[in-house]
Amino acid sequence: MRARPTLEKVAARAGVSRATASRVVNGSTRVAPQIREAVTRAVEELGYVPNQAARSLVTQRSDSIALVFPEPATRVFSDDPTFAGIIRGVSLELEKADKQLVLMLTDMAGGYQRVERYATNGHVDGVVIASMHGTDPLPGVLARHGVPVVCSGRPSVPSSLPYVDMDNVGGARRAVRHLVERGRRRIAAIAGPQDMIAGIDRLTGYREVLHDSDRRSIIAVGDFTRDSGTAAMRQLLADDPEIDAVFVASDLMALGAMHALRQAGRRVPDDVAVVGFDDIPAASYTEPPLTTVRQPTLEMGRRLARMVLGQEEGTQVVLPTELVVRGSTTP
Amino acid sequence: MRARPTLEKVAARAGVSRATASRVVNGSTRVAPQIREAVTRAVEELGYVPNQAARSLVTQRSDSIALVFPEPATRVFSDDPTFAGIIRGVSLELEKADKQLVLMLTDMAGGYQRVERYATNGHVDGVVIASMHGTDPLPGVLARHGVPVVCSGRPSVPSSLPYVDMDNVGGARRAVRHLVERGRRRIAAIAGPQDMIAGIDRLTGYREVLHDSDRRSIIAVGDFTRDSGTAAMRQLLADDPEIDAVFVASDLMALGAMHALRQAGRRVPDDVAVVGFDDIPAASYTEPPLTTVRQPTLEMGRRLARMVLGQEEGTQVVLPTELVVRGSTTP
DNA sequence: GGGGAGCCTGAGAGCGCTCTCTGGAAGAAT
């Protein structure tokens, strides 16, 4: 492990001052060509890489961005590819901008203060919050401290904070409209938690289409887990045995619902059609494969990153979702 | 956005020198109690948090650890909870040590140089590599530069590099022995890629048990994806219709295999028993639920972190795996 | 009572870098 060369060394080798070497390294145009070249050569010969700490100290920038996942979210990490997509998207975009990605998985309790302190003290140039709960106080706190913040998901209370959201309402509408178009009469819904914007919006989409098509809504609420989907489906069947379709606000719950249907002796899609939401990998492995709504998670990550870097125009972005039709709604 | 207080401010408020304030902040014991308390109070009143850049500049430490995922791995990110577990484990342990987690998703091409430069230039105090390929050159390069490195998974070429591995051989043996104990006679295997240590070891375990129980092995090779599992199962059935059990080197492939079995009209477990490996969430959702081998991914992450921080004794750790018996092997 | 020994505290030197400010050279304008 040889000692790392400093800018001083580079300057000496190139026969210029440290200031000039710095100018070249940072790409200033106001340097004579031959001097620029001499410095560039010295940099390469010495294998010089700027010391980030020293640079941060004077520029007050850290060249890194925090990506914050509330702990509850990380628990479903493994089940939910949304997060993986976001991480990849953010990573891709940060890499392009030569920024570092600092990942913070926090519990709501102590972790939040840690994030807050860390972020408000200039350790990062911005924060991307992958919070699914719209009432999260963290974004507001950070914004008040002047830290650039972007949220994934629209806050449930209207605010001026920048966010990137999926078109949950639109996706739900398309899904339910699909069921209507397939000739289903009695379309139930298994909703997600109503304290999450995704849960609320998806239910809204369902309600709107049902209202437009003069159908009565029949709803059970789950918490996005598979088991809650099973329970909700059982309840729906008990409430109304005539159900011939169900819109489920998450694929995981949809898997549970299909399980309940199978146990109840209903065939999918013949007796009951099922639509999910998320397009998790498992959705294409079920029998029959699950019709669902795909979300552009990678794109979401990219936009989040670009917004927090200030490269994006708008501050409130809604990305389109897409219906993926599979066997659970078509014979 | 108020200006952040500096150590100087804290010292002034506490009526001591900057050096003493620093000592208190860094927990030196050689400070008089009342002075310590005065400084502590000043720190709290001012909401002081040390400037990491300034600290790094003089200590030559960064207090952050890089977690590197080769890009191919991140593609299966969403399917494979192994990575989620590792991330969580690493995060947990780093948080405890007050270190930051810098996540780097890299492609083999340009990304590697980026990681190498970044890590060899003191930006991080250590690197955890979640590489699944044992022949990865990165660990060796970093180690040669004096950067602490730990790999997840044993390198396929023997080396002195520290690693944390799962007991793949042991897990496979237990799985296959379970099939033997259930009275299965003709036990096939769907192996993973033979350029990955996990693929190799799991096959080894299968071979050992089959050899010990005087059975003939019958093997097809997949690439850990679901589709490859389907294809492999079809081939196995074609090769030997008498198969009454199959050990599959990954759950994803096992899902594919079960799909193929169903299509071929074989009942699981009555006609053919199936054991997978990994215990992904979907494994408990199949019908019947999949018997599989669980890996302590969270623990793996923790150990990786502690090893790279130098908190761990051993340098080559193998964690135990556990057979989870479900319906795919028992009626 | 004098001299060590021991323990705290403060002064100050940098860590490596950026950035302002100054100076000097060269070219343009008078």
Add this chain to the structure above:
DNA sequence: ATTCTTCCAGAGAGCGCTCTCAGGCTCCCC
């Protein structure tokens, strides 16, 4: 020829912190 402008390089201050070193104090022992 003189002054003004323009442009580029260097000097130097400091970002906020840690850590060595030295000084001063107290306490103990002879």
